[in-house]
Amino acid sequence: MERILVTGGAGFIGSNFCNLNKEEYEVIALDNLFLGDERNLLPDIRFIKGDACTKEDLDKAGPVDYVVHLAGTSSAPMFMDDGFVEGYVNSIQSFATVLDWARRNGAKKVLYASTSSLYGNNPLPLVEDQQVTPINHYAVTKRTYEYCARCYNKVYPQMDIVGFRFMSVYGPNEEAKGIYANLISQFCWDIARDKAPVIYGDGTQTRDFTNVRDVAQGLILAIKTDKKLGADVFNIGTGRATSVNEIVDALNKAFGKNIKPKHIENPVKEDYVLGQYADISKIKEVLDYEPTVRLETGIKEQVESLKIEKIRETSSDQYR
Numbered sequence: 001m002e003r004i005l006v007t008g009g010a011g012f013i014g015s016n017f018c019n020l021n022k023e024e025y026e027v028i029a030l031d032n033l034f035l036g037d038e039r040n041l042l043p044d045i046r047f048i049k050g051d052a053c054t055k056e057d058l059d060k061a062g063p064v065d066y067v068v069h070l071a072g073t074s075s076a077p078m079f080m081d082d083g084f085v086e087g088y089v090n091s092i093q094s095f096a097t098v099l100d101w102a103r104r105n106g107a108k109k110v111l112y113a114s115t116s117s118l119y120g121n122n123p124l125p126l127v128e129d130q131q132v133t134p135i136n137h138y139a140v141t142k143r144t145y146e147y148c149a150r151c152y153n154k155v156y157p158q159m160d161i162v163g164f165r166f167m168s169v170y171g172p173n174e175e176a177k178g179i180y181a182n183l184i185s186q187f188c189w190d191i192a193r194d195k196a197p198v199i200y201g202d203g204t205q206t207r208d209f210t211n212v213r214d215v216a217q218g219l220i221l222a223i224k225t226d227k228k229l230g231a232d233v234f235n236i237g238t239g240r241a242t243s244v245n246e247i248v249d250a251l252n253k254a255f256g257k258n259i260k261p262k263h264i265e266n267p268v269k270e271d272y273v274l275g276q277y278a279d280i281s282k283i284k285e286v287l288d289y290e291p292t293v294r295l296e297t298g299i300k301e302q303v304e305s306l307k308i309e310k311i312r313e314t315s316s317d318q319y320r
């Protein structure tokens, strides 16, 4: 069986990826539990409590065929105030350490998380070859990954280093992210507690909400392909824009409730993303990717799998 090391493997996307692929691959989840939770992983998955910034911790995984690098400081607000230096160090150091470790250990590919945040308010649909200017530190770290991957791959072309600009990812296992979780999770937790979800502005802003199973699909297709991917970068999304108002409606429907949202003036005065949806023609063409989870289905599943006892007290008026 081929072996995949997943850094950030106990986190939201990492744990879903591990759980979905454990039958076909030997997946090893490494996480320092900064935000992750080992209980997100199915019991027969090997878990290493360790830091992706540390070669010695990566060594504990033994030789691997692939690395999926999802560890890092995973959202823009985490870089605020005291998180600034640590956020940069954690994200950049882990990426560089993982790349070098993977190459020295003969890995065939490193796949890593970039982000749709890079696009800011670019014209829609968001296409990989658009010019991007990161608008926050989080996006700067991901853009740095992309540049670093390109330079590293020029020197060591034997190992593909492939980036994925995830759109707005939702699904189960996001409780440990608390206030940093996706808006669907936060609204889901609010409505479960009969609390009004707080919407910035009129709720017509849109996101390309992408189920975590489809993110896992895109990653695994990149592992399976025989195509040489070099240091390419792909969007992963659905190609559809859904408004925040529609999300509240869909959640209410799934819960059988009618909780009215609370609209407030948008406190984010600069660079607030008004609309988002990806052009996914590149990943479709190169990797044969096709989004499979309809939003209504994904939301229904999320409501059904709700672990109410694990929800931290979140303030739904933050970080939209």
Ligand SMILES: NC(=O)c1ccc[n+]([C@@H]2O[C@H](COP(=O)([O-])OP(=O)(O)OC[C@H]3O[C@@H](n4cnc5c(N)ncnc54)[C@H](O)[C@@H]3O)[C@@H](O)[C@H]2O)c1
Pocket: 007, 008, 009, 010, 011, 012, 013, 014, 030, 031, 032, 033, 034, 035, 036, 037, 050, 051, 052, 053, 069, 070, 071, 072, 073, 074, 075, 090, 094, 113, 114, 115, 116, 165, 166, 167, 168, 169, 170, 177, 182
């Ligand atoms: N969730 C989204 O919508 C989204 C969108 C775009 C990009 N991304 C990126 O995808 C990746 C995974 O995101 P997520 O939503 O699962 O976030 P997450 O915070 O749940 O997962 C990241 C995991 O990495 C761990 N971690 C952080 N630093 C580490 C280190 N140095 N060593 C080992 N483990 C470490 C954390 O404990 C956490 O479990 C992140 O890089 C994030 O920036 C996520």
